[in-house]
Amino acid sequence: MGTYKLIALDMDGTLLNEDKKISDENREAIQQATALGKTVIMSTGRGAISAMPYIEELGLNTPLVVVNGSEVWESPTKLHKRTLLATETVRNLHTLAQEHDCWWWAYSVDQGVFNRESEQLDIEGQAWLKFGFYTENPEKLQRIRGIVENWGILEITNSHPSNIELNPRGISKASGVEMVCQLLGIQMSEVIAMGDSENDITMIREAGLGVAMGNAQDEVKRIADVTTVTNEEHAVAKVIRTYMLQD
Known part of the structure; x- marks a missing residue:
């Protein structure tokens, strides 16, 4: 065997x-x-x-x-x-998505997935596991990736060529x-x-x-x-x- x-x-x-x-x-x-x-x-x-x-x-x-x-x-x-993402990090990622007019989603422990269409987003009141960006504009995606790489605190991957997935560094x-x-x-x-x-x-x-x-x-x-x-x-x-x- x-x-x-x-x-x-x-x-x-x-x-x-x-x-x-x-x-x-x-x-x-x-x-x-x-x-x-x-x-x-x-x-x-x-x-x-x-x-x-x-x-x-x-x-x-x-x-x-x-x-x-x-x-x-x-x-x-x-x-x-x-292993959770820091609340401040999620807040900064959410701001980055808004600044770049980019689709985003985020996993919380208690309420599952939030995204750009979510009516209620209480960043401070949730425990966060992962944050993601999606755009079919490769230049925009690369700009966002470069910014979060410079922070030095995140594990950066993707599950599709048009997205970025972010976890705590080392996870x-x-x-x-x-x-x-x-x-x-x-x-x-x-x-x-x-x-x-x-x-x-x-x-x-x-x-x-x-x-x-x-x-x-x-x-x-x-x-x-x-x-x-x-x-x-x-x-x-x-x-x-x-x-x-x-x-």
């Missing part, structure tokens, strides 16, 4: 197809892996509320990494660790997966990590086997150990069967 004990899966663009569904092939391979004692976890930019229906669909009771690592759950019902999918490894008593060398976007790079780089999706951004493909097929071609099933279920 394959030596890898855990597979960490990005969701959008990786586990999920373009209709945001889990294919029968991917579901069956995940079930085969778990039946053999392998651990399958989600490692996603989504918040826990958004990820949970898929966790339930798969019948998983394993740890999960959500909001790009700002929350690590020991199980779907037990939070292990949460990433890799830090989340490493924490899961500590909980389970395994090493990062025993992990497969799969993803398609910049927010997947840290875990793909640090895993024993880093897998870029066929539909991944070019930078992800450059740093991955292998590049597989696309999310429309049941890539998760292919990787599980190749690297976890083979003798």
Whole structure:
């Protein structure tokens, strides 16, 4: 049996197809892996509320990494660790979005996702996990990225070429997966990590086997150990069967 004990899966663009569904092939391979004692976890930019229906669909009771690592759950019902953005930082990011007339969104612990269309935004009254910008104007996006890079306090990634995702410095999918490894008593060398976007790079780089999706951004493909097929071609099933279920 394959030596890898855990597979960490990005969701959008990786586990999920373009209709945001889990294919029968991917579901069956995940079930085969778990039946053999392998651990399958989600490692996603989504918040826990958004990820949970898929966790339930798969019948998983394993740890999960959500909001790009700002929350690590020991199980779907037990939070292990949460790392917050400073309120002042969120206020400054919100001001930056307004100054650049840019779509923005932000994850709060208690009330989920806020965005530019939210009628009530109480920055001081919420605990914040992640902030994001979206614009199809690449020059504007680069200007914003340059400004927040100069602050030196944020982990800066994306989940799409037209967005920026911001977490506290040092918080990433890799830090989340490493924490899961500590909980389970395994090493990062025993992990497969799969993803398609910049927010997947840290875990793909640090895993024993880093897998870029066929539909991944070019930078992800450059740093991955292998590049597989696309999310429309049941890539998760292919990787599980190749690297976890083979003798």
